[in-house]
Amino acid sequence: MNNFLAKQPLCYDPHRMKFIYYDELVSGQEEIIFPDSLSREDQKKLITERLKKGPDDTVQSISGMPYTRDDLIHAIENDEDMGNMTMEAELIMLRDLLRLIAGQRAK
Amino acid sequence: MKIGKLNFKDYAAKKPVLLSPSGKFLTIKEVTATPKFEFGSLHTLSGESQAKLALERYKLEPDFKLGIFEQGVMTKADVMKHIQDGTEFGQLAVQVEMQYCNELMQSLKMTTVPAFPKLPDKPLPAVPEWKQIKRCFWFRIKNIVLFCENTTDAVTTPFALYRIANVHSVFAARGFNIVALTGTNVTRTNFEATAKKPLTVYLSGIGHGNYDVYTGHAGGIILKVGAYDPAEVKGKAIHFLSCRTAARLGPDTVAKGAKCYAGYDENFTFVWDNPATPINEVDLFKKSDSIFDIYMANGFTAQQAYNAAIATFNACIALVPGTAAASWLSYDRDHFRLLGDPNTRISPYRFVRICLPLKTPLHEEMLAEVGELMD
Numbered sequence: 001m002n003n004f005l006a007k008q009p010l011c012y013d014p015h016r017m018k019f020i021y022y023d024e025l026v027s028g029q030e031e032i033i034f035p036d037s038l039s040r041e042d043q044k045k046l047i048t049e050r051l052k053k054g055p056d057d058t059v060q061s062i063s064g065m066p067y068t069r070d071d072l073i074h075a076i077e078n079d080e081d082m083g084n085m086t087m088e089a090e091l092i093m094l095r096d097l098l099r100l101i102a103g104q105r106a107k
Numbered sequence: 108m109k110i111g112k113l114n115f116k117d118y119a120a121k122k123p124v125l126l127s128p129s130g131k132f133l134t135i136k137e138v139t140a141t142p143k144f145e146f147g148s149l150h151t152l153s154g155e156s157q158a159k160l161a162l163e164r165y166k167l168e169p170d171f172k173l174g175i176f177e178q179g180v181m182t183k184a185d186v187m188k189h190i191q192d193g194t195e196f197g198q199l200a201v202q203v204e205m206q207y208c209n210e211l212m213q214s215l216k217m218t219t220v221p222a223f224p225k226l227p228d229k230p231l232p233a234v235p236e237w238k239q240i241k242r243c244f245w246f247r248i249k250n251i252v253l254f255c256e257n258t259t260d261a262v263t264t265p266f267a268l269y270r271i272a273n274v275h276s277v278f279a280a281r282g283f284n285i286v287a288l289t290g291t292n293v294t295r296t297n298f299e300a301t302a303k304k305p306l307t308v309y310l311s312g313i314g315h316g317n318y319d320v321y322t323g324h325a326g327g328i329i330l331k332v333g334a335y336d337p338a339e340v341k342g343k344a345i346h347f348l349s350c351r352t353a354a355r356l357g358p359d360t361v362a363k364g365a366k367c368y369a370g371y372d373e374n375f376t377f378v379w380d381n382p383a384t385p386i387n388e389v390d391l392f393k394k395s396d397s398i399f400d401i402y403m404a405n406g407f408t409a410q411q412a413y414n415a416a417i418a419t420f421n422a423c424i425a426l427v428p429g430t431a432a433a434s435w436l437s438y439d440r441d442h443f444r445l446l447g448d449p450n451t452r453i454s455p456y457r458f459v460r461i462c463l464p465l466k467t468p469l470h471e472e473m474l475a476e477v478g479e480l481m482d
Contacts, residue, residue, distance in 0.1 A: 061375060062348070062377075088438060093433045096424070
């Protein structure tokens with residue numbers, strides 16, 4: 001497990017306004033809330049929080065400019081193309097990862 | 108008048124053929140009567156004497172018209188004037204007369220008169236063709252793989268260098284002929300020349316792109332919807348590591364006859380290596396994409412190559428769970444598209460059948476080009 005997996009939230013509970021982390025999910029302390037059930041604004045909150053807690057990676061499209069962590073957060077908050085792409089990438093990954101965790105918990 | 112074996116016209120018999128040492132003109136009959144003169148050569152006479160003899164001969168000749176290519180017609184008087192004036196033609200006329208007189212004096216010793224060669228009664232039969240053998244030969248020839256790797260751009264270069272080391276080498280080891288356009292050579296002109304060749308079976312590379320275009324050095328267009336000859340893609344398998352080309356360019360190439368097209372319908376996005384992590388993130392992206400090429404090189408179908416690429420994306424994602432690299436690997440995986448025939452395969456070799464006899468002169472010319480000509 002990488003260092004940041006525990007530090008970055010994987011779910012968000014809008015009712016409690018609570019970010020949910022890997023350890024809480026694996027231990028069964030918290031229920032899995034798939035991001036598809038969230039509003040777009042709540043999805044943004046989750047992804048933005050993940051970026052803030054994660055490493056300062058540099059992301060770039062082959063035919064695009066490089067984006068730092070702060071650039072990506074800004075792009076998400078302003079609904080820029082790169083922000084929407086980041087949302088899509090994060091949501092795809094979270095769906096897959098949460099399915100894996102759900103599978104482990106079922107065992 | 109018959110002298111020796113030759114029949115002379117009267118005026119011709121009267122024309123001098125020699126100038127004696129005393130300056131007297133001698134006719135052919137007088138020369139015949141004096142054998143010692145037969146061994147003389149008029150070319151040993153002085154130019155003045157030669158001209159004098161030639162003029163005397165022309166004087167006794169009936170008027171004539173001498174036709175000369177490019178110069179027109181000359182009468183006897185014209186020729187004599189040239190001789191008198193010592194012009195270039197006049198000197199030539201003297202030389203011709205001296206040479207003829209020499210040969211005439213020599214010919215008096217002939218025992219036979221030269222005869223016309225006998226012409227064949229019937230046209231000679233044409234040289235018979237070699238017996239035409241109906242037979243076919245099979246040749247095994249190498250197929251070509253054309254790579255367009257953009258190595259003049261900071262973003263594409265790391266991917267291009269990885270592909271050159273890890274993809275091109277696989278194709279070469281399998282026996283393909285490799286044409287790798289790199290640097291400033293990644294131009295449309297160079298691409299088109301090789302892409303059109305019937306032996307080119309696979310087009311690949313990394314470069315900038317958009318929905319309808321794949322580019323090379325300095326943004327130069329390599330393939331653009333509506334701006335290429337279908338022969339450049341017809342019958343080929345294509346995979347470009349580039350942004351968005353699978354959205355419009357890919358389908359267009361398939362519509363124009365490409366067997367298959369693998370690429371991304373949105374931006375191919377990656378995470379640069381973060382030195383703080385044990386894994387080189389960007390290498391995961393390079394590896395995931397290039398597995399498609401490696402599978403194609405090894406003879407798998409396009410569908411199998413696509414599946415292998417998806418599996419590699421997933422394996423790489425599992426190495427970095429929950430990270431930005433995992434997110435973008437997932438994104439690229441989900442935007443990777445295989446268009447066209449999923450059963451497409453490429454082979455390092457193809458067989459060409461040449462059947463004899465050749466049917467057209469063009470085929471004979473082509474054969475002459477590849478072989479060694481001998482008379």
